[in-house]
Amino acid sequence: MFSNFSCKEERSSVSESNIANQNGSHPNLILTQNSVSKIKSQLGNVPVFDATLAAVKQDVDLAIKAGIDVPIPKDMAGGYTHTQHTLNYKNMQKAGVLFQLLEDEKYAIYVRDMLLEYAKLYPTLNRHPQERSYARGKFFWQCLNDSNWLTYTSQAYDCIYDWLPKEQSDYLNKSFFRPYADFLSIETPKYFNRIHNHSTWGNVSVGMIGLVMDDDELVNRALYGLKNIDIDNNALDNDGGYIYDKDGKAGFLSNLDSPFSPDGFYTEGPYYQRYAMYPFMIFAEALQNKKPELKIFEYKDGVLLKAVDALLNLTDANGEFFPLNDGQKGMSYFTSSLVSVVDIAYHYGNQKPELLSVAKAQNAVQLNAAGLDVAIGLRDGKEKPFIKKSMELTDGAKGDEGAVGILRYNDDNNTVGLVMKYTGQGLSHGHYDKLSFSLYEDGEEVIQDYGLSRFVNVEQKNGGGYLKENKTFAKHTIAHNTVTQNETSHFNYDFAVGSNNHSEKYLFDASNPNVQIMSAKETNAYPGTNFHRTMLLIKDAEHKKPYVLDLFKISSEKENQYDFPYYYFGQIISTSFDYKAEKNLAELSDKNGYQHLWKEAQGKAEADHIQFTWLNNRTFYSITSATSNNDDIILARIGANDPKFNLRRDPAIIISKKNTKSTVFASIIESHGDYDPVAEKANMAYSQFKAIKVVVDNKAYTALELEFKSGVSRVFILSNGNAAKDAKHTLKINGKNYEWSGSYYFK
Template sequence: MFLAIVSCKDKVNTSRANEVVSGQGHPKLILTKQGVLDIKKALGTVPIFDASLSATKAEVDAEIEEGIDVPVPKDLSGGYTHERHKRNFLMLQKAGVLFQILDNDKYAIYVRDMLMAYAKLYPTLPVHPQTRSYARGKLFWQCLNDSNWLVYTAQAYDCVYEWLSEKDRNILENDLFIPFAKFISEGNPQFFNRVHNHSTWGNVAVGMLALVIDNDELLENALIGLKVDNLKAGMKDNDGGLIQVEGQKLGFYGNLDEPFSPDGYYNEGPYYQRYAMYPFLIFAQALQNVKPELKVLEYKDGVLLKAVNALINLTDANGNFFPLNDGQKGMSYYTDALVSAVDIAYYYGGKNPELLSIAKKQNKVVLDDTGLSVAMGVKAGLELPFQKKSINLSDGKNGDEGGVGVLRSHGLELVYKYASQGSSHGHYDKLSFSLYENGNEVIQDYGLSRFVNIEQKGGGNYLKENKTWAKQTIAHNTLSVNGQNHFKGKFEIGSKHHSELYFYNDEQPNVQIISATEDNAYPGTKMLRTFALVKDGDFEKPFVIDLLKVKSLTKNQYDLPYYYLGHIMKTNFEYNSFSQLKPLGKNNGYQHLWNEALGKPTEDYTVFSWKNNNLFYTLTTTSSKADQLILARIGANDPEYNLRKDPSFILRRKDVKNTTFASVIESHGSYSPVSELALNAYSHLSSLKIILDNEDYTAIELITKSNKSKVFILSNKDNSKDKNHNIKIGDKNYNWIGAYYYR
């Protein structure tokens, strides 16, 4: 049996898990018998836990008063039947927990009666009437949501298992649970047997039930996937995601191996990492309790615990996840999935006091052993601030498929994506970036095109504009060549390639820097893009240097957009606004951009300033008189108003092979609508120019308004930290050690 031979080479702190005795009866998945005793002893003495319990009790009591409703499924996301079944599984899990903690039979009766209603309904159900999904469920329009249901209801079943009669258990298992598990696995191998967040939920759903009913066959399927001979290698789902490739590990362990890098970054991006963390961690917790010999939290050097730390580091100052790839803005670590993740990571990961500060902000805990531990730590005042510093997270199974870097300094956060494709949720945006200040977007990434669970908008699912706009290269702050997408916008090509880290250095707090290359997005064209977040006493705040060097075998049109947010203040160029708007192009996302105005540089540097959130920002970029400066706005060819009408400033350079874009982004000054006073509303720069640009080095000079010269030099070929460089520019010698120079 597979279960007896899983081993781990590396160790993390899971000493708490090893205290649990296997075979202790029920509950045993998330709550344990000993844990319930500990919770009961602590009731009334641990404020956050008590408040979480009280809120849960009030919610479930209200549902019990309303009565049980198990409707025949018919709706997509956001519709009544979808939301009712979703509400039911959440209430079932909570009611089961309340039964264990409060010893009140009304909660067990509620769980039993609802599960019996499902056991009566389920055998009568065909596949869901909505046909949108590649793997239709029965309760829901897709197997993904059916799996959500089973992950939660398995926990409820565990909590009332010993209270139920043997007759009731036989009915529930034979008429509901086992057929349910087999439908989402054996009945839908194209859903169950792949590497994707969908499959993680499916694997965990089957695995959680297997642990409750001690079914080794179901557990083996959950852990390593189905043995399906007739599933074609390379088969794709309707999102373009690979279902199975030859020799690929599948099941729960496959989904741990492939998407996670050794740093804990999940290749689909933080939005879907957040979504997947609940099943990953809740199943890991259950396995630690029931099958501690598997040591699942030690797997891949403790990657699941690292993933929690990575996720928190992929949030802005307000706790919102950066919208890399498909990601809805506003999703944050206040979501229940991260409450659970923080509690589990604290309990099993060495009780890091910094996690307590996140839990304190969340102001609620999970009602189990892990939540009690966190609540007691907060009560004891053990928390320390979570230090979100600059970080570089590798991507790929082995950490060698690019990555995501976050540079942080004095409220500014620059997010640089040079990662792999990111599975079916990936966007075509190599070397793209976004910029935040104090949790507010300055230069934005659009995120996804979807109104999640809002029925009026496409049934709450992905809109067609997600493919025609949000995934397109021009929709991001990165280079578009000849109006085309990276990798021609094809998943099959993009999934074969990734950008490469050139170097990352956060050792000097005044100059934090990250640089990466991309050689495959456009065959014959190579890009090297470098970002430096610089703290300099001659500037009010840290500023960003953006250096993009392009080499190509052919002459091209280069478009470099900046999706700023706010109101234009000032430019140093004149532009003509169009009285009749036309799209900027016909395809590849350009069809969704209104061409609002067109300008030409009047100097060898271009200045573009705007105001947002009562702060001022200026983009200064080197330019030539042949460049075009485009003021664009999202929203063309959008008859159903599915897109936000956000602005963009696009630098267009035509008919050139090799070129370098050198830019500086400053945050400066403020405006008070109360005093009606604008302070420091203008850029600190009087000019910006490229003073050297060859195969070996690129150098730019910044001249401040006080006539001080600042020089930044990048070594384009040698990224060694120890290399001694000595070059002459004009009549001045520059000598330094390492890949860059700034003074």
């Protein structure tokens, strides 16, 4: 059975490789012989580790009792075969760890028998029968999931490698794992040689199995990618070795260089940063153990460790990631992959005690040296609170492609988070929504970003893959809280154009917790039109809670239609404007996302300001907006032209200005009062603002007046062209002189 191998093993002689072949006894990737000994000495004395180990043992014992099932691949995501192969790789990884820590051979036998079943099945398979993916896998409908399988299975294989008879490990290496690594890389270059989270998984899976087999050619392939590669293996050099891509366009290191900013922000957005961080960190941990000379955690000024901090800060008060770009709501740092990421960051990042509080909330650890360190730190009470503060996270490899701004206000009674997106496009998962924002209170969405249109791993919904509405609605500008011009999405929904442009930071200042400000400009979304959005999070004596001041300035060379939505949740309570409800619903327009919006009602502002109040989660909210008499006010709802009910039926209020050149949208968003259904009592159900007015708007300055019902007025003035802190300004408004230093005045 083990003597006739169908694949000739190839070894590289690439001279420029800086990786030394360090053969050593297994395990030596995520677990090492030293860490296994240390863990065994601590068992029974580290509560979180012990509890995690017990839970893992229970899971794997049940899997062993159920028996091995390696079905012929057939289904899309969420289907039986997809789910079973996913369970298999997760159970194998766990079983390998249990074998090392508990020294019970039943776990090694389970992994071995499973691997032999896969090795027997693999040569019989063509690419997956489901043809949806651009890169179909073997066991799964896309190579991405095959790389998940190999990344986890490599860890299991490492744990039983020395236990296996040499003829079995040789057989698995030559007849299964090496061909599988070749399939994911040289046979699928459009998957492997990209800058994308898919390729990160591909690179890591090939690198991980290369580390297990002490195959430096595979490790180099993972780190640097391949040049001029096709399925005919035309990338061989004169010595028969593969030509590595050293020009920064492919491979693990390039996927560290390009998508991550110096601040650790991942350009695809936090949902996919969460997904990519596991392979990034698990491979880094393996490289640190096996190839410490690479100093991978120091690469790009320690960007991997910075990325963990950035990712944890890209969450609301409940730990759920902000759904920027393609992002499924509800995903949080409680996912199992982030348990590993937090542990690794703690272990290799100077054991920051703030990470322990996240690990404590996760209530589980990785079963290796990193997890043990975390468990010991928790046992010894070393944790400190991980306080999410206001911050700006730059985008782009050099940090010069815009940013995400996060303003937060925290006290004992209230937590508010304001997120503004002024980034680059975000690769293929990017949405066309420059200068959009979302607002959170106590972890609940107040003004929402729609996120992606997909039911991940729900087979009934397009096999768990992206729904067509992701492209026809969720990515379009009108689906976000920003301005759409002439019912056309930013960059005319052109990926190449969008990818070549980004917004520009103008101002970010959170030094005063009571008046925090962020401001950015977008000059490329529409030819001849410039956008400048400024958002403030303000806490003053007149308000129990912070409120948001939103200023969106538009400068254009010609007349346009501007549509500005706010996507809220809940029940309309009152409006200051009259509207007519539609008896027969119709979509707003026929393309660019508008075709998915029902027009439920429409009215005219007929005033210099409007007010809109709604109730959600027993809390009252109001938007007070400066308007012109002829502005249309549209009450809309998502769901038109959606016969399969793939979209959520969420409401929006849209302020629409027609035949307008330059203009300003200015609004106040406030949370006020609550409703007690038991006492049937409404408390502070009315807005505390009387009006907001635009009192100056020119090239140099924009000034707003905020009128409170108490009789107090405040003035906000923004210098539109000079954000320098030491700049001095003077402006006369209605006969009164205002003088200040810095970018803005608020008093």
